[in-house]
Amino acid sequence: MSGHGRARRWSVVVALVAVLCALPAVVAALPADDTDVPAADLRDAVLASAGVGFSGYAVSAGGLSLPVTDQLPAVADLLSDRIQLRVWWRGADEHRVDVVTAAGETGVHVDPAGTWTWEFESATAERSGPAPLRLPGPPDLVPASLGRRLLSEAADGELSRIGARRVAGRDALGLRLVPDAAASSVARVDVWADAATGLPLAVEIVAEGGSTPALDTRFLDLDLAVPPAGVVAFTPPPGARVREVRDPGGLLREAADRDLAPVRLPVELAGLARRDVAGAPAAVGLYGSGVTLLAVAPVPGRFAADLRSALAAAPGAVTDALGTRITAGPLGLMLVEPRGSGAYVVTGTVTPDALAEAAAALTQAPS
Known part of the structure; x- marks a missing residue:
């Protein structure tokens, strides 16, 4: 009987573990509460979310097969692969985004005076200043910043509501942008914004003639609290190689x-x-x-x-x-x-x- 009792106890433990492991998927599958917020008002709420601080974990999947040249390797990797992003966001000019791939980890620390890029494996820190023109970087793929950027010049007539879904355990309201410009190669942009704050939680970009997103970035976990300044700041550690990037543009x-x-x-x-x-x-x-x-x-x-x-x-x-x-x-x-x-x-x-x-x-x- 004692052996049978132990087996029953273990079966209960296994069942509890299975339930706990399934919770994120169950929460994500729960129906989201939608509201009748007009599309233009939801866009305005997204743009007003720039002051929301947060930290979280996101994934970005890109299907843009760019050619690899001496000038474009990082961009090609960024927009062609599935990457993991750990994000600490105090503001547009004060945030940190760590990119985690099978090849290693890179941290991008942005402050008002510029950007530190820390290559963990090579112990190399690069410093660059602000620039009006630059190639895309990891912070540009964070759903919150990408969603605001894509909706920043959207006209009312280009927008429509597309219901709601659960993203990172939160109710997210859907907003679709279909560009009016005849020259556009973008069929649509779908942004899913937090119902409480307007913060974009997921973004999908679909090309003309495409059926699946060419770029899909979304939060899997999110904490809507301003992260400590010390987590975002960066100082090159002793022994690190430090170099200035001559061409931050x-x-x-x-x-x-x-x-x-x-x-x-x-x-x-x-x-x-x-x-x-x-x-x-x-x-x-x-x-x-x-x-x-x-x-x-x-x-x-x-x-x-x-x-x-x-x-x-x-x-x-x-x-x-x-x-x-x-x-x-x-x-x-x-x-x-x-x-x-x-x-x-x-x-x-x-x-x-x-x-x-x-x-x-x-x-x-x-x-």
Whole structure:
């Protein structure tokens, strides 16, 4: 009987463990309470959530197969893989995002004066200052910051409500953005915002012609409390290699700062108006608004040759008289090399036809 009693006791323990392990999935499957908040009001609540502090654990899954070049390896990895994000967020200019992959761990610490990037395995700390133009980084994939960015210029007519769901154990209200711009390669953006604070908890981006998200980022766990300043701050530990990043502006800044012939970019490309970016180099053009953006910059010959080879080797690459271009989900990337002048890199969330139209206009632009 004693053996039988022990077996029963263990069966109860096993059952309890099974129930505890299943709780996160059960909570996520619980129906979420929806409200009749209008789409435009929910957008406003999302944008007003910038002051909400939090910490949590998120995952981001990207399906953007970008070519790997000397200038783009980190971006290609960031937007092509499934990554884990540990986040401590005190504000837009004070936060920490740790990226955890099978290859190791990288911490990005942002403060008002710039950014520390800490490579744990190599014990290397990089310091860079603020920049008006830069390549995407881990903080850009945090659902809260990405959701606000994507909705920041959304017009009322582009928005609709899509019900509610449970995200990270919280009721999240759904908001869909369908861009109006004809040149847009984005079919829709779905943002799921915390019903209590407006904080975006999950974001899905679907490309034109796609059925699954090209980018899907969401919280799995979330604590809506401001994390301590000491958790976010960073000081290089003794023995660490420390180096300054000369070009915090990223690829486009590097291209524009080179000794290149000045160009006169048009005021409109592919039906998208040029916009002003404070502090951006004059040689760089940014066009469009909302989720439909197109960037243009002249590039030096060495970089052009590297990018040309990488693009030509990518699946689905198109090479014609205008240049070489690829698409990766909603993102288009093209190298334009007009005869008798330097090369341009053209990239953005626009259709292949819009890329070609922009390339044709650039080949005719006066220098």
